[in-house]
Structure formats: C-alpha cells, structure tokens
Amino acid sequence: MEIPDEPDDILGLGIYRRIKTVTEISPDFKKFVNNLNENILLSTDYYDFMIKFKDENFEVTREIENPTIIIKIKIEEFFKIMEKRTSMVFSFLKGKMKFKKGLTKLFKVYKLFGNILS
Amino acid sequence: MKKLVGCDKLLESSEKHDIIKESLIKIVGEQWYSDFPEELLIYSYDMTENDPSLPEFVVMPRTSEEIQKILKFANETKTPVVPFISGNNVGGLTIPLKGGIVVDLKRMDSILHFNEDDMYVIIEPGVTFGHLHAFLEKTNYRYCYPFAPPFTSVIANALLDGLNNLSLRHGSMNEWINGIEAILPNGDLVKIGTCCAWGDNYDLWWSRNPMPDLLGLFTSWQGMTGIVTKMAVQVWPRRPIRDWRIVLSFNVEETYKFVKTLTHLEILNDILFMSIETVKMIAGVPYGKAKYLEGEPRWVCLLDFSANTKLEYEAKLDMINTAFKKLKEVDPKANMTNLDVMEKFYGKKVGDIKNLPVTIGPMLEYGGLTWMGTYMTTKTEAVVNGIKTAFDLIDKYRFEKCLYSRSMKGHHYFAFRFLLRFSKLQEGETERMQKLQEELFNSLFELGAFPYKTPARFAKQILKRADPNWVNLLKTIKSTIDPNGIMNPGRWGLE
Numbered sequence: 001m002e003i004p005d006e007p008d009d010i011l012g013l014g015i016y017r018r019i020k021t022v023t024e025i026s027p028d029f030k031k032f033v034n035n036l037n038e039n040i041l042l043s044t045d046y047y048d049f050m051i052k053f054k055d056e057n058f059e060v061t062r063e064i065e066n067p068t069i070i071i072k073i074k075i076e077e078f079f080k081i082m083e084k085r086t087s088m089v090f091s092f093l094k095g096k097m098k099f100k101k102g103l104t105k106l107f108k109v110y111k112l113f114g115n116i117l118s
Numbered sequence: 119m120k121k122l123v124g125c126d127k128l129l130e131s132s133e134k135h136d137i138i139k140e141s142l143i144k145i146v147g148e149q150w151y152s153d154f155p156e157e158l159l160i161y162s163y164d165m166t167e168n169d170p171s172l173p174e175f176v177v178m179p180r181t182s183e184e185i186q187k188i189l190k191f192a193n194e195t196k197t198p199v200v201p202f203i204s205g206n207n208v209g210g211l212t213i214p215l216k217g218g219i220v221v222d223l224k225r226m227d228s229i230l231h232f233n234e235d236d237m238y239v240i241i242e243p244g245v246t247f248g249h250l251h252a253f254l255e256k257t258n259y260r261y262c263y264p265f266a267p268p269f270t271s272v273i274a275n276a277l278l279d280g281l282n283n284l285s286l287r288h289g290s291m292n293e294w295i296n297g298i299e300a301i302l303p304n305g306d307l308v309k310i311g312t313c314c315a316w317g318d319n320y321d322l323w324w325s326r327n328p329m330p331d332l333l334g335l336f337t338s339w340q341g342m343t344g345i346v347t348k349m350a351v352q353v354w355p356r357r358p359i360r361d362w363r364i365v366l367s368f369n370v371e372e373t374y375k376f377v378k379t380l381t382h383l384e385i386l387n388d389i390l391f392m393s394i395e396t397v398k399m400i401a402g403v404p405y406g407k408a409k410y411l412e413g414e415p416r417w418v419c420l421l422d423f424s425a426n427t428k429l430e431y432e433a434k435l436d437m438i439n440t441a442f443k444k445l446k447e448v449d450p451k452a453n454m455t456n457l458d459v460m461e462k463f464y465g466k467k468v469g470d471i472k473n474l475p476v477t478i479g480p481m482l483e484y485g486g487l488t489w490m491g492t493y494m495t496t497k498t499e500a501v502v503n504g505i506k507t508a509f510d511l512i513d514k515y516r517f518e519k520c521l522y523s524r525s526m527k528g529h530h531y532f533a534f535r536f537l538l539r540f541s542k543l544q545e546g547e548t549e550r551m552q553k554l555q556e557e558l559f560n561s562l563f564e565l566g567a568f569p570y571k572t573p574a575r576f577a578k579q580i581l582k583r584a585d586p587n588w589v590n591l592l593k594t595i596k597s598t599i600d601p602n603g604i605m606n607p608g609r610w611g612l613e
Contacts, residue, residue, distance in 0.1 A: 008403065009411045010394060014463030021465070045451055047413030062411075075366075079455040082462065 007060045011075075012049045015042075016060040018116045019051070029115045033058060036108065041067035043100065045074045069102030069109060081117045088113060135174065138197060142177050142219065145187045150178040150225070161202060161212070161220045166488040167540065167551040168210025168573055173200065173220040180225045182299065182307060182347040189345065189604075190305030192219060196602045199303075201341040203243055203271035207278060208489050209571035211340050215608030221345060223271075229253050230348065231320035238296050238350045240320050243273040247475035260284075260356040262291070263474035265522070270475070273349045279338045279493075279570045281524060281533050283388045283422060283474055284354070286381065289527035290493070290570075292337040296350035297323045300336055303344060303600040310336075311350065323350035335595065338570065341606040343599045357424035359431045360387075362457035362472060363438060366415035369449040370505060373417045374498055376445040380421065381529035383441070385434045388422040393521040396537065400471070401464040405484040405539045408518045415451070420471065486540035488551060490558040492567035496525070496532045500565055504534055507561045512536065515554035534567055578611040 007013050023030040036053040041064060050067060052059045077096045080086045088110060091097040099106070135153070143151045152158070153175050163170035179185050192199045198218025205212050214220055227244030237259060241250065248268030250261050262284035264275060275282075276291040288294055297311020309317040310332045316322035326333055335343050367373040377391050397418045398408040410416060421438060425431035442454045461469030470476045490508070494500060505521060512519045517538055524533040536558070540551045559569060559576045563583070569576050581589050596612045597603075603613040 006403070008398075008407050008409065010398065010414050013398070013401065013403070014460075017465055018463050046415065047411075075451075076453050079453055079459060082459045083455060 007049075007062070009047070009049065009062055011042075011044065011046060012060040012062065015049075015051060015116065019058060019060075022115050026115065032111060032115075036112065038068045038102075038105065038108065039066055040109070040112075041070045041101075043070060043072045044078070045076075067101060069105050070100035071109065072098040072100055078117075081113075088117065134195075138175060138191075138195060138219070141191050142175055142188065145184055145191070146177045146179050150180075152176045161205070161214065161222075164205050164207070164210055164213060165486060166208055166210045166573070167486065167548050167555060168213055168575075171213050171215050172217060173214040174217050175219045176222055177219060178222045178225050182301060185221065185301045185345050185347060186305045186307060188219065188221060189301050189303055192604050193303050193305065193602055196604060198607045199345075199604050200606050201243075201345045203274050204246070204267075204269050206267060206270045207274065207571055208487065208491070209278075209573045211278070211571060211573075211606075211609070215574060215606075218604070218607075223345070226347065231323075232257070233321055233324070234259070236296075236321075236324040237354065238323065238352050240323055240348055240350045241272060242348060243271055243346060245272050246270060247272055247275075251475060254353060254356075258356055259353040261351065261353050262288070262294075265478065266475055267477040268475040272351065273346055276349065276351060277337055277346060278340065281526065285533070286386055286388045286525050286528065288352075289530070291351075292333070293527075294352040295326065295333060295337075296352060297326050298333065298336060298346050298350075299348035300344045300346045303602065303605050307347075308332075308344075313350070335599065338572075340572075340609045342596060342609050342612070343605060357426050359426070359428070360422070360424040361431070361435075362423075363421040363454055364457055364460050365419040365421065365442065365445070365452060365454045367417045367419070367445065367449050367452040368415055369452075370417060370502055371498060372445055372449045373419065373452075374501055376441060377419060377525060378496070378498070378529060379441045379444070380438065381525045383437050384528060385437055386421055386423045388420070389525050390420040391521070391523045391525075392418045392420070393519055394418060395518050396520040396522050397468070399518065399520050399537070399539065400468055400478060402467050405541060406518070408520065408539075410519070415453075420457075484539050485542040486548065486551065488538050488540070488555065489535050490538070490555060490562065490569070491533070491535035491571060492562055492569050493526070494532050494534045494562075494565070494567035496529050500567075501532060501534065504562055504565050504567060507565065508536055508558060511554060511557050511561060512538070514557075515550055517551070517554060534562070572610075574609050574611065577609065581611060 007016055023033055034056040038053050040051045042049055049062045050064055077091050081088055158172050162172045198216045200212055200214040200220050202212045202220045202222045223243040226242035228242050229245055231240040246269050247263050250272055254261055262282040264280055264282040276295055279290040279292050281290050297313040299309050301307055311326035313323040377389055394410050394414050395408045423434050446452050509519050520537040522535055522537050526533050540547050542548055593612050607613055
C-alpha cells in the first residue's frame with residue numbers, strides 16, 4: 001500500500017492516522033482495506049470529507065467526488081462511540097449514524113469503522 | 119545571516135585574553151574551560167530570531183566557590199558574564215550581547231535535599247525538569263512541568279517567571295521559591311529566605327516569609343544581578359487519580375467564558391486555551407501547514423484535573439460536564455472528549471501532553487522557534503481583542519497562528535502567548551519574524567500585555583514607556599549590586 005500525504009484538516013488527519021496505525025498493527029485489517037474499493041463520504045456537522053480506497057491505496061480528502069457510500073454523523077456521536085459511551089450499532093439503530101447512500105455495504109462500513117473507532 | 123557580534127573582539131586585545139584565560143583555567147581547570155571558536159559558536163545563538171553574538175570564553179564550574187572566584191575576577195577586570203544552562207529560554211536571554219564569559223552551569227546538577235515535611239527540594243541550577251521528574255516519581259510528591267523539553271533547567275525557569283501545568287493553581291514559578299543561594303557580582307555569597315538564618319541546615323529552607331523579600335532582586339532580572347547557585351522549590355502531594363478533557367469549540371468569547379467559569383470552580387490543575395493551529399502543530403503537522411480550515415473547530419481547551427478518591431473525581435467531572443453543557447447551549451457544535459481519544463486519532467505526540475516535560479519535536483525541527491509570551495489581564499474584552507489583533511498581524515507576516523494561553527493562579531491573571539515556528543534556512547524569514555515580533559509587542563503592550571522572559575529589544579522599549587521612577591529604581595538597584603555592569607550586560611539596557 002502506498003502511503004499518501006497526510007491531510008491538513010483536523011478530522012481528516014485523525015482518520016488518516018488511525019487507518020494507518022490500524023493497518024500497521026492488524027494484517028487482517030490491512031487486507032480488508034486493500035480490497036476496499038469505495039469512496040466513503042463522511043458528512044459531519046463540522047464539514048464533509050472523503051476516505052477514498054482504491055487499488056490498495058487510500059486517501060483522506062475534503063475534495064468530494066463520486067461517493068459510493070455516504071454516512072451522516074455528528075462529531076459528538078463519533079466521540080461517544082470512541083469513548084464507548086455508545087456503540088456503532090446502537091448509533092445506527094437510534095438514527096444518529098445515517099446512511100445516505102450505500103446501505104447495502106453496511107457490513108463493510110461496520111468493519112472499517114469498527115476497527116478505526118475501537 | 120548577520121555578521122556575528124564579537125568576531126572582531128576575538129582578534130583584538132590578545133594580551134587581555136591570555137590573562138583572563140589563564141585565570142579562568144586556574145579556577146575551573148583546563149578541562150572545563152574553552153575559547154575554541156567552534157565551541158563559542160554554540161553559545162552565540164539560540165532558536166529564536168534574536169541576533170547571534172559570540173562570547174570570548176566559556177567555563178563550566180562545579181561549585182559555588184568556583185563561581186565566587188569567577189565573578190570576583192570578572193568584576194575586577196570588568197569582563198561581562200552571562201549565566202547559561204540549556205539556552206532554551208525562547209527569549210534570546212543567554213546570547214552574550216557584549217561578549218565576555220559564558221558561565222555554563224550544567225555541571226551543577228545535584229538535587230541536594232528533599233524535605234518531605236515542608237514539601238520542598240533544594241536543587242542546583244543544572245537540575246533539569248527531567249531530573250526532578252525522575253526523582254519525584256519515586257515519592258508521593260509532584261513538581262510542575264512546562265511545555266518544554268526535559269533538559270531545560272528548573273532554576274532558570276523559576277527565576278524567569280516561567281509557567282507550567284500547575285500554574286493555574288499556584289501562579290508563575292517564582293512564587294514557589296522558598297529561598298536561594300546566590301553569588302553577587304563582587305563574589306559575595308548571599309542567602310535569601312529562611313536560609314539567611316540557617317543556611318547550612320537544608321531542613322530549614324522552608325519559606326521566604328516573614329522577612330523583607332529580597333528574592334525580587336533575582337527573579338526576572340535575567341542574570342543581571344548575580345548567579346543563583348541553589349534554590350529551594352516547593353513540591354505538592356501527588357493525587358492518585360488524574361484525567362484530562364479536550365474541548366473543541368467555535369465561539370471565542372463563549373469559550374473564554376467557559377475557561378473563566380471552570381477556573382472559578384477551583385477544581386482544575388491546569389487549563390490551556392489554544393487555537394486549532396497549535397493542536398495541529400503538536401500533532402506534527404509540518405511547518406507552514408498548521409492552518410485553520412473552514413468548518414474546523416477554532417478553539418481547543420485542555421482541562422487537567424486530579425483527585426484523591428473516585429468520589430472526588432466524579433464530583434469534579436460532574437462540574438466540568440455542567441460547565442460544558444452551558445457552553446454547548448451557546449456554542450452548539452462544541453464537543454468534549456478525553457485525551458485518550460485524541461491520542462488514538464493523532465498519535466503519541468498529542469498524548470505526550472500527559473507526560474510533561476517532553477520534547478515537542480514538531481516545534482523544534484525547523485531551526486527556529488520563538489514566541490510572544492506575555493502576562494495580561496483576564497478581562498474578556500482584552501483577551502478577545504488581543505487574539506484578534508495578534509491573529510491579524512501573524513496573518514500579515516504569513517506565520518502560523520498558534521495561540522497557547524493559560525489561566526494563572528486561579529484566573530488572577532492570564533498567560534497570553536503565541537508559539538511561532540519559523541525556518542532559519544529560508545532567506546529573509548528571520549527578519550520577517552523580527553518585524554512580526556516588533557509589531558506584536560507594540561500592539562499587545564498597548565492592550566495591557568506585559569512580556570515575560572523579555573528579549574532585550576522589547577525590554578528597552580518598556581523602559582521608555584514605563585513610569586520613570588520605576589525605571590530609576592531598577593537602575594539604582596542594578597548599579598548598586600553590579601556597579602561595573604558585568605552581569606549579562608545589554609539585557610535590559612540598564613547600564
């Protein structure tokens with residue numbers, strides 16, 4: 001996997017570093033990410049940004065184009081999941097984490113964010 | 119780079135040079151003396167934008183007696199003397215503006231005594247925050263640690279009115295000094311505090327009250343009145359539970375009110391009020407890229423608190439949560455999380471805030487680091503105006519807007535400062551930083567912000583604006599203690 005430049009924005013930087021860290025410590029996650037050809041748009045109450053996975057590379061950017069999955073979530077909910085005050089499943093069921101596109105790819109998203117946020 | 123001040127002096131008066139050399143070697147030994155140009159160069163500059171200037175001699179004494187002899191000799195020969203430890207003061211304060219002898223105190227690095235009953239340690243000037251931290255980790259006590267590398271000197275920071283992660287509780291570091299031993303420019307050894315009566319008994323350095331407080335002859339004088347060779351500094355009981363919260367917010371006034379509310383509750387060890395650029399810098403975003411981007415939270419507060427019991431911890435957390443809820447009512451996108459979450463996202467560099475003292479690599483790796491560090495009123499209007507004014511100026515000179523401020527002594531005053539990275543390798547960047555600093559100083563001084571660890575050029579401007587009777591008193595004190603003007607000359611322009 002080629003390591004791209006770090007993003008300059010605060011949310012993108014955090015997500016980028018987290019993916020990088022988890023891929024370094026988990027061969028399973030690295031394999032999963034390498035095969036993940038998706039453009040995931042995270043629409044937050046701060047701003048929107050994308051995680052693009054393609055050909056075993058990934059990039060985190062504020063340039064939005066052709067999302068295959070769109071997730072809407074507030075940063076507050078994001079922190080709650082990280083702090084284990086709630087779970088991703090619970091957030092989803094309560095409508096705090098919404099799929100605007102790509103609901104059929106729920107499993108992929110669960111695995112991706114389950115690893116990032118755990 | 120500008121021509122080094124002092125180059126010509128090295129070539130001149132070789133006879134005097136030889137006499138001084140011989141005398142210094144006699145005092146400290148050949149091993150602890152140097153006039154090699156490559157070694158002098160190390161002492162001629164620091165990481166700031168201040169112009170470099172060469173010393174002529176460097177000595178590394180080990181004892182107070184050696185320092186007495188050095189100062190007595192320097193006084194007789196009217197040779198300038200600059201005390202030096204690690205040179206990390208971020209104010210150009212150990213650059214030998216008039217050449218002379220640099221007295222490097224690193225070898226005096228003993229922790230001489232720990233009085234657990236009265237809670238203080240007696241240390242020498244070469245004792246670093248790293249040393250003291252390691253020593254106290256074996257006890258149930260804690261000192262305080264600045265956002266600085268572990269190799270910086272405790273005594274230097276205390277004498278220069280430095281601040282750190284217990285300053286919200288206890289104020290600037292000079293307030294925690296029980297007493298000192300110092301060598302005056304004529305070589306006399308003086309003791310200040312209760313040690314004036316029982317100096318040889320390290321168990322009786324317990325306070326500097328009640329007596330005329332002469333410590334002020336040395337604090338923030340930047341080595342202009344003598345060399346401090348021992349200091350008793352207060353330590354405090356370490357509490358078993360410690361935790362941190364990070365608050366991300368958008369509205370400057372409301373965030374500052376939140377800071378004020380928390381300080382008045384008297385439940386925190388420390389509260390930092392930073393801009394997002396500062397967090398990016400700490401997280402390792404390269405120089406020039408730590409910028410605020412649209413949509414990001416603009417402000418970041420770090421709350422540090424501790425407790426003796428789980429019940430106390432929960433009560434404090436409850437008060438923090440209540441204050442945060444009030445902030446959220448007026449700044450709805452504000453969020454609070456714990457430091458572990460931030461560490462998980464941004465890595466160890468951010469988590470290291472828990473482990474001060476620590477070297478913050480991204481601050482130092484571009485060759486230039488400076489600040490505009492001031493103490494100012496806590497009035498909301500002044501702080502908010504100060505931020506706006508400073509941000510406009512920093513933008514004008516195209517640097518990063520890294521606000522790193524802190525409430526002091528229960529919010530009696532405010533440490534208002536900006537950490538400024540720059541590259542000394544970039545043509546014209548040092549000069550650009552000097553211009554920015556000049557404008558920052560002028561603008562913030564007008565708003566009631568007084569620089570600490572004051573660089574010489576700002577100190578001279580303060581003298582022009584300050585009450586003439588205050589200036590005269592400073593000059594009288596200086597000329598009385600140091601009639602030949604040998605101690606760190608040129609520093610405040612008092613000679």
